[in-house]
Amino acid sequence: MTSFxxxxxxxxxxxxxxxxxxxxxVLTVLLMTIFSRPTDLIGKESSVSEELAxxxxxxxxxxxxxxxxxxxxxxxxxxxxxxxxxxxxxxRSGVTSIPEALRMVPGLQVARIDANxxxxxxxxxxxxxxxxxxxxxxxxxxxxxxxxxxxxxxxDTLLEDIDRIEVIRGPGAALWGANAVNGVxxxxxxxxxxxxxxxxxxxxxxxxxxxxxxxxxxxxDENTFWRVYIKYFDRDNAETLSGEEGHDxxxxxxSGFRVDWDKPSLDSFTFQGxxxxxxxxxxxxxxxxxxxxxxxxxxxNDVNGFNFLGKWTHxxxxxxxVRLQFFYDRAKRQSSILSSKYDTLDxxxxxxxxxxxxxxIWGLGYRFIHDSVGNTFTTNLSPDSRDDDLLSAFVQDEIAxxxxxxxxxxxxxxxxxxxxxxxxQPGVRAICTPENDHVFWAAISRAVRTPSRVEHDGKxxxxxxxxxxxxxLEGNRDYESEELISYEAGYRVLPVEGFSFDIAAFSHIYDNxxxxxxxxxxxxxxxxxxxxxxxxxxxxxxxxxxxxxxxxNWRPFDxxxxxxxxxxxxxxxxxxxxxxxxxxxxxEGDSPHNQVSLRSNLDLRKDLELDLWLRYVDSLASQAVGxxxxxxxxxxxxxxxxxxLSIVGHNLLDNRHPxxxxxxxxxxxxxxxxxxxxxxxxxx
Amino acid sequence: VIGxxxxxxxxxxFSLLINLGSMAHGETSVEKEYAVKAAFIYNIAKFVEWxxxxxxxxxxxNVCVWGDNPFGSSLKALEGKDVQGKKFVIKNAKTVExxxxxxxxxxxxSEQKNLSKILTILNGRxxxxxxxxxxxxxxxxxxxxxxxxxxIRFEINLDAVKRAxxxxxxKLLKLARIVTVKNP
Numbered sequence: 001m002t003s004f005x006x007x008x009x010x011x012x013x014x015x016x017x018x019x020x021x022x023x024x025x026v027l028t029v030l031l032m033t034i035f036s037r038p039t040d041l042i043g044k045e046s047s048v049s050e051e052l053a054x055x056x057x058x059x060x061x062x063x064x065x066x067x068x069x070x071x072x073x074x075x076x077x078x079x080x081x082x083x084x085x086x087x088x089x090x091x092r093s094g095v096t097s098i099p100e101a102l103r104m105v106p107g108l109q110v111a112r113i114d115a116n117x118x119x120x121x122x123x124x125x126x127x128x129x130x131x132x133x134x135x136x137x138x139x140x141x142x143x144x145x146x147x148x149x150x151x152x153x154x155x156d157t158l159l160e161d162i163d164r165i166e167v168i169r170g171p172g173a174a175l176w177g178a179n180a181v182n183g184v185x186x187x188x189x190x191x192x193x194x195x196x197x198x199x200x201x202x203x204x205x206x207x208x209x210x211x212x213x214x215x216x217x218x219x220x221d222e223n224t225f226w227r228v229y230i231k232y233f234d235r236d237n238a239e240t241l242s243g244e245e246g247h248d249x250x251x252x253x254x255s256g257f258r259v260d261w262d263k264p265s266l267d268s269f270t271f272q273g274x275x276x277x278x279x280x281x282x283x284x285x286x287x288x289x290x291x292x293x294x295x296x297x298x299x300x301n302d303v304n305g306f307n308f309l310g311k312w313t314h315x316x317x318x319x320x321x322v323r324l325q326f327f328y329d330r331a332k333r334q335s336s337i338l339s340s341k342y343d344t345l346d347x348x349x350x351x352x353x354x355x356x357x358x359x360x361i362w363g364l365g366y367r368f369i370h371d372s373v374g375n376t377f378t379t380n381l382s383p384d385s386r387d388d389d390l391l392s393a394f395v396q397d398e399i400a401x402x403x404x405x406x407x408x409x410x411x412x413x414x415x416x417x418x419x420x421x422x423x424x425q426p427g428v429r430a431i432c433t434p435e436n437d438h439v440f441w442a443a444i445s446r447a448v449r450t451p452s453r454v455e456h457d458g459k460x461x462x463x464x465x466x467x468x469x470x471x472x473l474e475g476n477r478d479y480e481s482e483e484l485i486s487y488e489a490g491y492r493v494l495p496v497e498g499f500s501f502d503i504a505a506f507s508h509i510y511d512n513x514x515x516x517x518x519x520x521x522x523x524x525x526x527x528x529x530x531x532x533x534x535x536x537x538x539x540x541x542x543x544x545x546x547x548x549x550x551x552x553n554w555r556p557f558d559x560x561x562x563x564x565x566x567x568x569x570x571x572x573x574x575x576x577x578x579x580x581x582x583x584x585x586x587x588e589g590d591s592p593h594n595q596v597s598l599r600s601n602l603d604l605r606k607d608l609e610l611d612l613w614l615r616y617v618d619s620l621a622s623q624a625v626g627x628x629x630x631x632x633x634x635x636x637x638x639x640x641x642x643x644x645l646s647i648v649g650h651n652l653l654d655n656r657h658p659x660x661x662x663x664x665x666x667x668x669x670x671x672x673x674x675x676x677x678x679x680x681x682x683x684x
Numbered sequence: 685v686i687g688x689x690x691x692x693x694x695x696x697x698f699s700l701l702i703n704l705g706s707m708a709h710g711e712t713s714v715e716k717e718y719a720v721k722a723a724f725i726y727n728i729a730k731f732v733e734w735x736x737x738x739x740x741x742x743x744x745x746n747v748c749v750w751g752d753n754p755f756g757s758s759l760k761a762l763e764g765k766d767v768q769g770k771k772f773v774i775k776n777a778k779t780v781e782x783x784x785x786x787x788x789x790x791x792x793x794s795e796q797k798n799l800s801k802i803l804t805i806l807n808g809r810x811x812x813x814x815x816x817x818x819x820x821x822x823x824x825x826x827x828x829x830x831x832x833x834x835x836i837r838f839e840i841n842l843d844a845v846k847r848a849x850x851x852x853x854x855k856l857l858k859l860a861r862i863v864t865v866k867n868p
Contacts, residue, residue: 049761052723057859060727061835063720436818497714 079409079429079441080172081107081490081504081549085165087190092601092611094634094648096208096233096677098165098187099152103615104599106549106565107169107504108183109591111617111625111660114670115207115238115248116280118152119660122169122183123508124545124571124591128663132181132449132482134172138189138272139348140309140327145369145388146340148179148452153280154303154331155187156254158213158229160199160681163190169549170488170506173447174411174427177365177392181447181484182508189272192217192225192260198684205677207650209234209249223262230255237281238670239656246670247298252278268313275306283667284336287378289530293464296667297336305331320353338381339374357403361411362395371453377527380459381475391416407431419451420481437494444488448481455479455514455537462535469531470524473516476537485509498555505548513541513573515581541584543573559603567595589622607638623661624669629653644681651675719758720836721829725788725814728827728838729767733851734787738810745770748777748786750802752794780805791815791825799823810849821863826850828863839863 052060083105095101099118103110109126111119121130131148134141135155142155165187172184195217202212211234217227234251256274280303285296309327316322329344350363372385396411412426427445434440454460458475465471490504516535524532547569554562571588575581596616604610611634619627631653636646651657656671729745745767749755753776765772777783789811791802796817803824806813813825821828821841826848828839839861845852 049719049722049758052719052758053726053762053765055723055727057724057727057731057856060720060724061837061859063835 078168079407079431079443081169081488081506083107083167083169083502083551085167087160087162087164088601090159090162090165092609092634092636093599093613094611094632094646094650096159096211098155098157098159098162101159101165102167102185104563104565104597104613105167106551106567106595106597107547107569108167108567109569109595112672113660113662114246115235115672116153116250116282117248117662119590120150120152121591122167123506123547124569125182125587126591126660127587128660131452132179132484133183133185134176134180135185135187136176137187138270138309139311139325140307140329141344141346142329143179144331144342146342146371146373146453148449148455151303151331151333153250154252154276154278154305156231156252156276157187157189157256157274158215158231160201160213161189161195161215161227161229161258163188163194169504170443170508171425171427171445171447171484171486173425174413174445175361175394175396177394177413177415177425178417178423178448178450178481181449181482189258192227192258193219193262195227195258196225199681200684201679201681203677203679205648205675207236207673207675208677209236224259225261226257226259228255228257238672241658241669241671247281247283248670250278250280252276252303266315270311271309273306273308275304277304278302282335285378285667286337286376287461287464287470289377289464289468289470289528291466293466293468299336301336302334303332305329316353319355320351322352323350324348325350334374337376338379341372343370344368357400359398359400360396363393365392366390367392378461381453381457382459383457386453386457388418389416390418405433417450419456419479423448423450423481439492440490441492442489443486445486447484447486449484450481451479464530467531469521469533471533472535474519474534474536479514479537480512480539482513482539483511485511498557500551500553502551503548506546508545509542510544510573511542512539513543513584514538515540515575515579515584518580518582538579540576540579540581541573542576543571543588545569545571561599561601563597563599563601565595565597567592569593569595586622589620592618592620592627594618609634609636609638611636617659620660625658625660628657628659630657642683646679646681647676648679649674649676714754715756715758717831717836718755721816722755722759722762724829724836724838725759725790726762726765726767726772728814728856729772729788729812731853731856732812733853734812735810735849738787739770742785742787743770744773745788746773746775746786747788747790748775748783750777750783750789750791750795751798752792754792754794783809783811786811788812788814791817791820793817799825808847812848812850813844822865824865827860837861841865 085101085104089104090101093101093104099110099120102108102120107122109121113119113128117128119126119128119130122133125132129147129149135143135150143150165185168184170183172180176184195215196219197217199215204210211232213229213231215227215229219225232253235249237246237249240246254274254276258272261269280301282299282301283296284299285294287294307327307329311325313321313323325348327346332341333339344367346367348363348365350361352361367390369388373381375381375384392413392415394411394413396409398407398409401408409429412424415423425447427443429443431439431441454475456475456477456479460473461470462473463471486506486508488504488506492502494500515538517538517540519534519536521531521533524530550566552564569591570593573585573588575585595618598614600612602610613632615630617628619625630651632650633652634646634648636644638644651672651674656673658669658671661669725747760774762772763774777786783789789806791799791813793816795802800823807824812827814827815825816829821839824844826841826844830837830839840857841863843865
């Protein structure tokens with residue numbers, strides 16, 4: 001082992017000296033590349049052809065024709081608005097976290113509230129506690145039943161181990177169930193076979209103060225591969241409006257493993273897990289019945305957790321397979337306002353088979369959730385601990401109505417949860433492929449968002465005024481699910497090799513949306529006599545959202561990829577006549593009307609990459625957040641086969657800008673600063 | 685301000701594109717795909733037996749590319765190589781007269797619309813037709829390339845082989861997907 005790593009250190013030194021030599025000739029090489037091209041290419045081409053011609057037919061049949069367009073084309077089978085972030089997209093965008101990578105997805109609203117908090121949603125209803133987006137990491141749901149949302153600060157892995165992130169805008173409820181209302185994000189990590197050998201990365205900069213990670217993967221036998229990783233980062237505070245240092249820096253250490261065992265052609269097993277521990281700075285505002293009624297303290301809150309996931313896939317015949325998956329997830333957050341601990345156990349079975357024109361998938365699932373919270377006067381859940389069961393079943397049939405031309409998928413999810421009982425979420429989708437390179441699709445689906453723990457059992461004091469009167473958000477046992485009926489359609493085309501275009505349009509009709517109804521003030525005795533002005537959680541709002549999303553990819557030649565994405569979004573919410581809500585309608589202004597993302601990934605040379613990413617985000621009508629333009633740039637330099645250096649700048653166009661209003665009243669807007677970091681990556 | 689930034693970004697991207705387009709190394713996937721297909725055609729020719737009368741007439745084994753040439757220079761680069769004791773020669777064909785002396789005719793994607801017409805013209809001639817459109821073999825072509833897992837595969841229509849009076853080695857047939865057409 002020692003000699004092994006030593007030889008690689010030697011490689012590294014040799015590589016450095018080679019680089020210095022190279023540096024002298026950069027200009028020469030550059031000029032040579034330009035001027036010697038014609039003869040060079042012809043010479044090369046004929047020799048390549050000659051080489052290929054000398055192969056046998058059997059050998060020729062193993063030559064890979066890698067085509068990005070073809071890979072993307074597999075997505076064309078989906079009768080939904082789908083976008084995939086590839087590993088290459090992640091690497092070349094220079095992002096350091098999953099939320100930041102999601103900014104390139106059309107139809108998603110991604111805003112960073114402060115250094116450690118994000119507001120992420122699809123097709124509206126954005127906020128830190130956005131609750132209509134389902135997020136899965138390798139099939140493990142990471143959505144918290146506490147507020148039906150996602151704690152983005154703890155959703156992470158070694159970014160280099162991510163194979164792709166698939167994002168579906170619009171309801172995915174017929175397959176994934178409740179809360180996949182406006183979108184589903186699937187983060188899929190690589191098979192252990194694809195992460196063999198060592199990998200080390202380290203770097204630092206102005207906001208990314210320091211980070212590092214190590215991964216090692218190896219082969220146990222012919223069919224068994226494994227990897228382990230550990231990563232750490234330390235991120236700086238953002239800045240307040242007055243230009244002072246905020247209190248939102250954070251650091252986290254995370255480690256994980258994955259083992260894959262593939263028994264040739266019949267069975268495959270995956271076992272994986274992660275464990276993490278982080279310290280997150282934040283301002284906790286505690287309410288009290290005595291003046292000054294609110295105290296904001298700068299706290300350092302612990303978050304930690306771990307998870308295991310096992311997956312078994314068995315191929316029963318040419319046209320049939322079964323999958324069994326279980327996971328266990330523990331997530332703990334400590335805070336002076338509300339501490340919480342969640343244990344989730346999930347078992348999921350799926351059977352897929354096809355006969356004649358039908359391709360059927362059906363499945364059963366069971367999830368057990370145990371939680372316990374640490375109550376305070378400010379935030380109180382009653383009971384403070386709960387066990388919930390979630391039972392689900394789904395069936396889907398994809399029918400080839402006209403072979404190779406028209407496919408129709410009908411399906412539904414049936415769920416039973418402890419809050420609202422049975423929920424049925426059906427959907428019908430059609431996909432038409434008149435030609436290979438043209439796809440039309442349309443869908444109608446129903447989805448629901450089931451009540452969260454807070455909406456059902458919570459009491460949250462949002463402020464106290466002299467009296468003392470506590471203005472209190474109150475959960476409601478009769479609170480129902482929010483409902484969506486969605487109409488979507490889209491068109492995808494590959495008019496010429498290297499160019500693709502995708503448009504999706506939608507109209508979402510919502511009903512039973514959450515409102516906070518002002519009730520009659522009453523007297524409470526605990527902890528001391530005071531008045532309570534309740535804001536009861538009810539379903540007294542409906543509304544509609546519509547818009548469209550465009551993506552175009554253009555690869556004019558092998559060394560350049562241009563990607564443009566545009567999102568247009570509108571939402572109108574309407575309170576019921578008898579509603580006494582004063583705030584919920586403002587939600588329609590929490591998402592920008594227009595968003596643009598333009599990316600250019602360019603290979604300046606084989607070993608030099610220049611990547612630019614320009615974003616425009618419209619202002620938020622209900623917040624003091626104006627429109628902004630941000631530019632990220634990355635310069636990557638492959639020193640040698642195994643070593644890569646890169647410099648990344650984020651938000652280069654302004655000193656700082658705000659992106660989203662914190663949802664706790666006393667907390668003021670935070671601005672995100674221009675930042676730069678450097679990184680070295682070494683594969684061994 | 686935004687307009688200017690967007691504009692300059694676009695101009696920057698495009699100027700880089702134009703300036704550096706000439707610098708792009710390597711082959712695009714399309715170039716590679718056709719370089720491999722060219723190698724396939726050359727190798728497949730080794731396993732095909734043409735009727736004596738059509739073969740003896742010529743000193744060369746002529747490969748004609750009907751319509752647009754998608755191979756770039758990769759097929760031309762194989763010209764002069766030896767196949768069954770004859771020289772491999774590449775020609776372009778635009779009219780029926782052009783194909784009179786061809787042993788192999790490649791019909792590319794550019795001719796997809798005229799495919800039925802072309803195949804009718806070639807029907808009954810001792811010509812190995814090669815294509816790379818989805819239903820080429822089903823519509824009466826002999827050898828058709830297709831992609832599977834990013835690798836090139838080929839299918840052979842045995843009825844069409846018979847009609848053309850060709851003999852194809854079982855070694856080659858073993859590697860091919862066999863196409864049978866119920867109603868030719």
